[in-house]
Amino acid sequence: MASYTEDELKKKIRGGYILESPEEMTPGYRRALIVQLTVQADTELMSAPAYWFAARHAPSTNTQVSAHAIIQDELAHANIAYRLLEDLGVSKEHLVYGREPHEFKHPYGFDQPLDNWAELVVANGFFDRAGICLLGDVHRNTSYGPLKRALVKVDMEETFHLRHGEVWMRRLARAGGAATELLQRCVDWMFPMTIEWFGLPDDLKHHSGQLDYKLKGLTNDELRQVWMSSTVPLCEGLGLSVPAHYDEEADEYVLEYPFPCEYDPDAKRWLFDDGEITWQAVFERWKGRGPMNEIYVDSVRRSRGSVASWLN
Amino acid sequence: MSTGLGEGVYEVFARKRRGEPLRHIGYIDAPGDELARVYAWKTYDEESWFEMCVVPRGAVIPVNRVEGPWAKNVPEEADGP
Numbered sequence: 001m002a003s004y005t006e007d008e009l010k011k012k013i014r015g016g017y018i019l020e021s022p023e024e025m026t027p028g029y030r031r032a033l034i035v036q037l038t039v040q041a042d043t044e045l046m047s048a049p050a051y052w053f054a055a056r057h058a059p060s061t062n063t064q065v066s067a068h069a070i071i072q073d074e075l076a077h078a079n080i081a082y083r084l085l086e087d088l089g090v091s092k093e094h095l096v097y098g099r100e101p102h103e104f105k106h107p108y109g110f111d112q113p114l115d116n117w118a119e120l121v122v123a124n125g126f127f128d129r130a131g132i133c134l135l136g137d138v139h140r141n142t143s144y145g146p147l148k149r150a151l152v153k154v155d156m157e158e159t160f161h162l163r164h165g166e167v168w169m170r171r172l173a174r175a176g177g178a179a180t181e182l183l184q185r186c187v188d189w190m191f192p193m194t195i196e197w198f199g200l201p202d203d204l205k206h207h208s209g210q211l212d213y214k215l216k217g218l219t220n221d222e223l224r225q226v227w228m229s230s231t232v233p234l235c236e237g238l239g240l241s242v243p244a245h246y247d248e249e250a251d252e253y254v255l256e257y258p259f260p261c262e263y264d265p266d267a268k269r270w271l272f273d274d275g276e277i278t279w280q281a282v283f284e285r286w287k288g289r290g291p292m293n294e295i296y297v298d299s300v301r302r303s304r305g306s307v308a309s310w311l312n
Numbered sequence: 313m314s315t316g317l318g319e320g321v322y323e324v325f326a327r328k329r330r331g332e333p334l335r336h337i338g339y340i341d342a343p344g345d346e347l348a349r350v351y352a353w354k355t356y357d358e359e360s361w362f363e364m365c366v367v368p369r370g371a372v373i374p375v376n377r378v379e380g381p382w383a384k385n386v387p388e389e390a391d392g393p
């Protein structure tokens with residue numbers, strides 16, 4: 001059984017070492033991996049009810065089927081991530097059924113209601129793309145073998161979710177009139193929502209160890225850039241306006257609004273005019289959770305108690 | 313390790329096409345063999361597999377490795393391969 005110090009393990013990992021079992025981990029590695037996997041599992045799980053409520057707005061049986069296929073994928077992704085956690089000695093039972101709704105670690109975006117078909121497809125175009133940026137990076141770089149293999153399936157399916165979003169965004173954009181207006185309203189609240197999802201800027205980020213242990217390869221700011229580098233051209237190409245543009249000189253995408261800023265979840269509106277706020281204030285908003293948090297969590301586990309009691 | 317509905321872990325193996333190796337593609341929790349087959353088929357639907365099978369985790373006996381999810385299945389009297 002391996003017993004490396006934190007520094008020895010980090011050095012081995014820099015040399016390309018892949019861990020295959022919990023016995024090989026140092027306490028620091030295990031902790032960082034559990035944090036990463038919990039966020040991943042909770043995000044997949046909470047995307048399911050968010051999309052499920054939105055799927056009621058599907059305009060046809062075909063679109064119902066594709067929306068539900070996505071929901072089924074997300075539940076499978078959640079299941080896989082919780083199973084990896086269970087192999088690290090963390091109880092899936094507790095994570096899914098034993099926590100308060102506000103204790104889940106998914107991003108604030110999945111606490112918001114998706115109220116029409118346009119919001120669902122923009123969620124696929126924006127949120128699932130964020131998932132691909134984040135998990136694709138993990139897939140390419142992670143030093144944990146079981147996770148790397150699990151992500152083959154996830155990557156493949158997330159790409160389908162993204163296509164679904166893009167194809168439908170294109171259809172709505174081409175339609176013009178009310179469809180395009182609605183699409184623009186979605187972009188207005190969901191673009192900054194996804195930008196915020198990537199978290200603290202690098203210059204404020206305390207060291208999490210995820211990079212040292214090669215649990216991921218890119219920093220928050222780098223991932224935000226990767227997301228914008230495909231999202232901004234997509235929206236521009238569709239004639240949609242986004243509060244960001246490519247800056248030739250800086251050779252990066254820059255935001256055109258105070259970041260971070262406050263959000264009014266009831267109006268689904270970012271308060272650009274109120275100016276920049278602190279990340280402390282953002283964390284407090286996240287901690288307070290959004291309007292659908294309890295409803296979404298309840299929807300994935302409301303029948304658990306009764307069925308468990310029939311069986312036991 | 314089982315969950316609240318009396319589930320156990322199953323390893324999932326699949327082969328994409330004729331001539332390709334049977335690969336370990338993942339795992340699922342299920343309360344028995346029958347549902348394990350259904351859950352595996354429904355969960356790992358990213359390919360149209362030529363062949364898929366499930367194995368209860370407890371049935372995988374490691375030959376040389378003493379770490380990892382199957383380590384506890386090494387027979388007590390075993391002394392290396």
Ligand SMILES: [Fe+2]
Binds near residue numbers: 044077131
């Ligand atoms: Fe997913």
Ligand SMILES: [Fe+2]
Binds near residue numbers: 074128161
């Ligand atoms: Fe997805």
